[in-house]
Amino acid sequence: MELLRKYVVMFRQDMRQVMSKRCGQDELNNFLMLVGFVFIVLSMLTHRWIFTLLGAVFVVLSYLRVFSVKIEKRRKENEIYMRYLGGVVRKVHHYKLCVKMKLKTSRDPEFSYFVCSHCGQIIRVPKGKNKVSIRCPRCSETFIRKT
Numbered sequence: 001m002e003l004l005r006k007y008v009v010m011f012r013q014d015m016r017q018v019m020s021k022r023c024g025q026d027e028l029n030n031f032l033m034l035v036g037f038v039f040i041v042l043s044m045l046t047h048r049w050i051f052t053l054l055g056a057v058f059v060v061l062s063y064l065r066v067f068s069v070k071i072e073k074r075r076k077e078n079e080i081y082m083r084y085l086g087g088v089v090r091k092v093h094h095y096k097l098c099v100k101m102k103l104k105t106s107r108d109p110e111f112s113y114f115v116c117s118h119c120g121q122i123i124r125v126p127k128g129k130n131k132v133s134i135r136c137p138r139c140s141e142t143f144i145r146k147t
């Protein structure tokens with residue numbers, strides 16, 4: 001057991017060292033994986049081999065980018081992607097965070113959680129105060145929410 005743990009630790013250190021010289025995960029890869037996943041789901045639903053192939057292409061492409069050593073090139077690709085689709089990516093991210101905070105609010109009996117629409121800061125407000133004006137501590141944006 002002890003030996004196994006040692007190997008796991010060694011493997012992790014190796015991986016970290018390898019990955020530090022690689023591109024790693026970025027927004028463009030998230031998008032490529034998502035597209036690949038959508039195609040694979042489509043192929044399962046329609047039984048068309050073309051979707052399987054397309055799905056595989058996107059997944060392989062994203063893995064090639066993750067393990068790419070040409071960091072500078074990959075960074076530039078991601079930059080271009082973010083320039084055109086950055087707004088959408090941020091909106092999706094914001095929306096996901098909002099849903100997460102809604103769930104957190106429903107589980108917490110004392111506090112409501114909100115996401116600042118300007119900077120994304122999470123703000124905690126005591127529950128049961130009805131409509132309150134909330135001021136973001138990070139960017140000073142104010143908005144009115146029901147707690």
Ligand SMILES: [Zn+2]
Pocket residue numbers: 116117118119120121136137138139140141
């Ligand atoms: Zn803010």
